[in-house]
Amino acid sequence: MRTDPARAAALRLLSEALTRRGGFEVGLAALGRLSAQDRAFARALVMATLRRLGPIDRMLAARLKREPPETVRNLLRLGLAQAFWLNTPDFAAVDTTVAQAPKAFRGLVNAVLRGQLRDGPPPDDPEVLAPPWLYARWRAAWGEADAQAIAGMIAAEPATDLTTKARPDSALVADLEAEILPGGSLRTPRRGELAVWPGYDAGAWWVQDASAAIPARLLGASSGQIVLDLCAAPGGKTFQLASDGAAVTALDRSPTRLQRLRENLARLNLSAETVAVDAAGWSDAREFDGVLLDAPCSATGTFRRHPDVLWNVRPADIAPLAAAQVRLLTSAAHRLKPGGRLVYAVCSLEREEGEDRTSDFLAANPDFSTEPIAPGEGGAPSGSSTPEGWLRILPHQIAGGLDGFFIARLRRRG
DSSP, X not given: OOOOHHHHHHHHXXXXXXXXXXXXXXXXHTTTTSOHHHHHHHHHHHHHHHHTHHHHHHHHHHHOSSOOOHHHHHHHHHHHHHHHHSOOOHHHHHHHHHHHSOGGGHHHHHHHHHHHHHHOXXXXXXXXXXXXXXXXXXXXXXXXXXXXXXXHTTTSOOOEEEEESSOOOHHHHHXXXXXXXXXXXXXXXXXXXXXXXXXXXXXXXXXXXXXXXHHHHHHTOOTTOEEEEETOTTOHHHHHHHHTTOEEEEEESOHHHHHHHHHHHHHHTOOOEEEESOGXXXXXXXXXXXXXXXXXXXXXXXXXXXXXXXXXXXXXXXXXXXXXXXXXXXXXXXXXXXXXXXXXXXXXXXXXXXXXXXXXXXXXXXXXXXXXXXXXXXXXXXXXBOTTSOEEEOTTSSTTOOOOEEEEEEEEOO
């Protein structure tokens, strides 16, 4: 039996995705030597596996008497995903998976896959889609109904959201087969290489989840203002602020990510000052009219496009991330002019990174107060407003979903 390159690549990619945070993107970049067709198949197979990893592992737990090597477990995961969620014929799912297995484990792989194929796919159960500890947190924070609805989004492949540099004309909307979401984002079912989509070469739009576009709208930057985008990469917020006419300084600690931001600024014919630096320790003494802090976080709200995050984040990760958010908020506050706005956001579903951080910040900084966000402002979904005047966006709050976010708008007293 001969292993095909797409499935071999999928095995490597799944291992990368489950081994380290950001491993999926790193592994995907290493697939460049594959044909476009093989690359697309490998990506689709791994994404299907990650979206259904909870049910897959539950099936395997019932069939494996002893834990096999991780490579064998990953092969079984990929084989079940092919058969049940990629519509691969049963014989092909089994034979191609067995071909990849070490000789000593081929009998086990064959028996497990054929046994599960006889029993059929597991019943739909949203609770099983999420790691148990995360589901328990969501249930405690948002209640059983919302926890079920959040987890139910894990298995769904999202559409692509775009932010446009200017108000989109009807021709661009039609060419992209898009719908216009509240707030102005475009949502398209298109797949494949972005560079061939209408409007790409003209710099008409960039990819940005509908939730991720809301914080910059809430900052309300305008022509003549100087604004600071802390933790700016991959750049969507910087592009929004520059499109609004503001003079933008964009900071990010990753020179590589910042270089990609600059490349997209050039494609979009926009300009911004870019600085590769840790935002918490930046020595610049300038004060800004507005500061936008979309802080590094657990990113549990981004699982629709990055399901690997659910299986990489650990309970012990939350406290160190929250401590880093405190440092960044303190840095952001010191850079704001009296009377200026600070928008704080995290793409996390965890209260410690959103509501708790904001409450603690306001308690420690009496010269700041909440500037309430009106219902629907900036394209915020119905039901996302909190009693404090903040936003708690949950992934199921619009049809088709959006990233989970916390957003607060604060004002420094003049």
